[in-house]
Amino acid sequence: MLLAVDAGNTNVVFALVEDGEIRARWRIATDPRRTADEYAVWLSQLLSLEGYDRSAVTAVIVGTVVPRALHNLQVLAGKYFKAEAVIAGQGGAEWGFQLDVEEPGSLGADRALNMIAAHARHEGDLIVIDFGTATTFELVDYSGAYKGGIIAPGINLSLDALVTAAAKLPRIAISAPESGSVIGRNTVDQMHIGIYWGYIAMIEGLVARLKAEVGRPLKVIATGGLAVLFEKHTTVFDTIEPDLTIQGLAMLWQRSQQGN
Known part of the structure; x- marks a missing residue:
């Protein structure tokens, strides 16, 4: 069974993948200082709760946008799962699609993995929107080539910036306003309207x-943990696929094994 690891700026997601299907997934806050031993204790308990033993994991692939987190995840794979981690975007796990942009080396692993999975699952030209720490928009043409995109602050970052910079504004939970009105009658409602x-x-x-x-x-394909927050209040998405990054990791791992 494959352990797919998506190390993002906010969370690290671990998923068990078997025959292309996600059997279980867990997430933990990203901390580059977290050691392989700490990961192993936490992950072993969760595996056990789902009815799995560590020996069920026979392969590991890691995609990360946090370089400092990579070493400990590689140690985790080798020490506790007896597997050499495949690193997304390197060696036999190179992206395998055209990067038709000015700075191809700057593309984040999560964005590349989303595009791999989206192109494999959908025909034609695509916009892939990932709602994470940042909200990213990727333009993928019918051949699977990356044509460019957009990076915007994530909704949580936007709210954090507002509350931090304005001393009298309270911290609020991000949710859809109860009313469809865009005229707020109090401070909290006005903040909800402005953010959402x-x-x-x-x-x-x-x-x-x-x-x-x-x-x-x-x-238009939406992914990321916050995508469902907007689903009921816009028609801009053609589909929401929350696991695109993990699916991209599984596809990339499978591709990396074809030459072995």
Whole structure:
């Protein structure tokens, strides 16, 4: 069974994948100082709760946008799962698609993995939106080539910046406003409207601009833990696939084994 590890800026997601299907997944806050031993204790308990032994894991693939976290995840794979971690984007696990942009080396692993999975699962030209620490928009053409994209602050970052910079504003939970009105009658309602509906306006506006610039039909795929937050209040998404990054890792691992 494959252990796929997606180390993001906010969380590290571990998933068990068997025959292309995700059997279990867990997440822990990203901390580059966390040791392989700490990961192993936490992960062993969760494996046991799901009815698995560590010996069920026979392969490990890691995708990370946090370089300092990589070493301890490699040690985890070798010491506790007796497997050499395959690193997404390196060696036999190179991306395998054209990077038609000015700085191809700057593409984050999570964004590349999302595009691999999205192109494998959908035909035609695509916009892939990932709602994470940052919200990213990727433009993938019908051949699977990466044509460029957009990086915007994630909704949590936007709220954090607002609360940090304005001393009298309270910290609020991010949720859809109870009313569809965009006229807030108190401070908390006004903040909800500004953050939530303002974010939806940004998403819809950027997608509209991308579609107008490309001039061809584009399918919009949303992923990331916060994608479902917007699902009921916009029609801009054609589909929501929360596990694109993990699916991309599984596909990339399978590809890396074909030459072995």
